[in-house]
Amino acid sequence: MKKYIQITKNTWDEALIYRTSFIFYRVRELLKLFSLYFLWYFVTSQNKDFFGYDQSGIITYLLISTFVGDFIYSTRTTAIASEINEGILTNFLLRPLSYLKYYFARDLADKALNVLFALGEYAIFFSLLHPPFIFQTNPISLMIFVASVLLGVILYYFISVLISLIGFWSNEGWGPRFIFYQTIGFISGSLFPLDVLPKSVFAILELLPFPYLIFFQTKIYQGQLSGSDIGRGFLILIIWIGIMCGITMWAWKKGLHVYTAQGR
Amino acid sequence: MLLRELDSNMKHYIKVYIRILRINFSEFKAYRVNMFNTFISSTTWGIFAIVGPLLLTSNVTMVVGWKREELLILAAIQSILIGIFDCLFARSLSRLPLYVERGQLDSYLIKPLNDQFLISLHKINYGSLLRSMIGIFFLVYLVNAYKIHVTGLGLVFGVITLLMGLLSLYAIWFISMTLTLWFTRLSNISDLLYTLRGISRYPEQIMKEVSIYVFILFFPLAIVVARPTALLLNKMDNNVILVSFIFTAILLYASHRVWLFALRSYTSASS
Numbered sequence: 001m002k003k004y005i006q007i008t009k010n011t012w013d014e015a016l017i018y019r020t021s022f023i024f025y026r027v028r029e030l031l032k033l034f035s036l037y038f039l040w041y042f043v044t045s046q047n048k049d050f051f052g053y054d055q056s057g058i059i060t061y062l063l064i065s066t067f068v069g070d071f072i073y074s075t076r077t078t079a080i081a082s083e084i085n086e087g088i089l090t091n092f093l094l095r096p097l098s099y100l101k102y103y104f105a106r107d108l109a110d111k112a113l114n115v116l117f118a119l120g121e122y123a124i125f126f127s128l129l130h131p132p133f134i135f136q137t138n139p140i141s142l143m144i145f146v147a148s149v150l151l152g153v154i155l156y157y158f159i160s161v162l163i164s165l166i167g168f169w170s171n172e173g174w175g176p177r178f179i180f181y182q183t184i185g186f187i188s189g190s191l192f193p194l195d196v197l198p199k200s201v202f203a204i205l206e207l208l209p210f211p212y213l214i215f216f217q218t219k220i221y222q223g224q225l226s227g228s229d230i231g232r233g234f235l236i237l238i239i240w241i242g243i244m245c246g247i248t249m250w251a252w253k254k255g256l257h258v259y260t261a262q263g264r
Numbered sequence: 265m266l267l268r269e270l271d272s273n274m275k276h277y278i279k280v281y282i283r284i285l286r287i288n289f290s291e292f293k294a295y296r297v298n299m300f301n302t303f304i305s306s307t308t309w310g311i312f313a314i315v316g317p318l319l320l321t322s323n324v325t326m327v328v329g330w331k332r333e334e335l336l337i338l339a340a341i342q343s344i345l346i347g348i349f350d351c352l353f354a355r356s357l358s359r360l361p362l363y364v365e366r367g368q369l370d371s372y373l374i375k376p377l378n379d380q381f382l383i384s385l386h387k388i389n390y391g392s393l394l395r396s397m398i399g400i401f402f403l404v405y406l407v408n409a410y411k412i413h414v415t416g417l418g419l420v421f422g423v424i425t426l427l428m429g430l431l432s433l434y435a436i437w438f439i440s441m442t443l444t445l446w447f448t449r450l451s452n453i454s455d456l457l458y459t460l461r462g463i464s465r466y467p468e469q470i471m472k473e474v475s476i477y478v479f480i481l482f483f484p485l486a487i488v489v490a491r492p493t494a495l496l497l498n499k500m501d502n503n504v505i506l507v508s509f510i511f512t513a514i515l516l517y518a519s520h521r522v523w524l525f526a527l528r529s530y531t532s533a534s535s
Contacts, residue, residue: 024452182312186315191316
């Protein structure tokens with residue numbers, strides 16, 4: 001356990017050494033937030049009801065989903081594919097540590113840093129714009145929200161690792177990976193609330209793991225889910241974590257069988 | 265005599281550029297998997313660039329004076345512009361920080377060609393043209409589906425201002441990438457530029473509504489796509505063409521001057 005804590009600390013320090021790159025990344029995220037906010041603000045100014053959401057509802061959804069996305073989507077696991085292709089993985093296989101736990105430790109540092117900066121950015125955002133945001137004051141809802149975000153982190157970790165393990169079988173798998181990341185971004189609810197989609201489409205999406213990365217968490221925050229919906233959502237989320245963990249471990253073992261340490 | 269020299273220079277650069285296009289096309293064909301990946305990513309970008317506005321405008325009839333179909337046309341034209349920009353310039357310019365960091369810029373500076381020309385155009389991404397094609401297809405569909413009346417003059421002015429928008433975007437991009445000659449750690453500046461470029465898909469009126477300072481700050485990006493679209497749809501006076509022309513000329517000149525000034529700081533370390 002101590003070694004993984006040290007890995008987390010090292011990753012934190014590493015990110016702060018390359019400050020300029022990180023700051024540019026955060027500036028980019030802040031610009032995205034501003035542009036999305038203004039777009040939705042003007043769309044909902046003209047049309048007071050957007051598929052059942054009023055302006056404050058949609059803005060709250062947008063801000064919370066972006067914040068949750070900052071936490072859940074920040075990951076170092078995208079480097080796994082190139083480490084496999086370049087043979088760098090060999091260095092880790094020879095060490096007395098679990099490669100997947102190593103990356104989870106790195107992810108924790110990355111997420112902590114991103115959330116810290118996101119909080120500062122949101123403070124600036126709120127003080128400048130005073131958006132029509134609904135603050136959740138129910139402590140139970142907030143606790144359930146935090147729990148759902150933490151489970152979302154674990155689910156996304158396995159999804160991201162699984163996508164990166166394509167590196168065992170393909171040197172140039174960035175195309176399918178790209179399309180996968182884009183699609184996840186779309187159907188996780190990070191761009192718009194998924195319940196604006198037709199009911200049949202939404203019903204199918206609810207069975208997939210992706211809405212439980214962003215959409216489920218944001219709806220909990222907004223207090224728009226009943227107790228049974230929350231219970232069902234958590235059950236589906238936990239089942240998917242189990243499934244993705246199983247598939248990832250299977251792919252990892254299969255990948256190690258074909259790994260040739262090319263480049264080393 | 266001067267004209268003859270200019271003419272001969274122009275022919276020489278055209279020949280060089282045709283050669284660059286051929287080399288890049290051979291490379292594109294040679295790496296099949298990469299070609300396939302590029303097609304996938306371009307198609308994905310093209311589709312999502314249109315699905316987003318479709319969803320956003322599904323429940324509204326007008327935003328800041330733009331009707332739904334006009335906003336969709338704006339998205340389609342943005343796709344066309346971005347596809348062409350990514351094809352011609354993006355790949356070349358995104359390599360500049362790498363060349364500066366590794367001292368590889370020397371090999372471009374010592375060649376008997378204009379270095380800005382070479383740095384800006386030596387890499388072509390043919391796969392990005394697919395995004396432009398999706399944009400064109402969607403544009404034609406929208407014009408037919410909504411029976412939008414496009415005049416010949418509107419089309420000509422739209423294309424002219426779109427070309428000027430392309431050159432303006434290039435100049436902004438080039439100036440920003442030139443900063444890496446001073447600040448070598450700004451290697452991910454192109455990521456920031458991609459995000460800023462996304463602002464061009466919104467009507468400029470949105471920025472004016474937010475704040476005049478925001479509009480002034482993002483003015484170049486605001487007009488890159490919005491003005492050609494407005495001219496195509498006869499939403500704007502034709503004399504904006506002159507303003508766009510002057511603005512583009514200033515930006516291109518500035519990009520050249522900034523580049524020459526920045527080269528003084530290039531030390532070719534680790535080459």
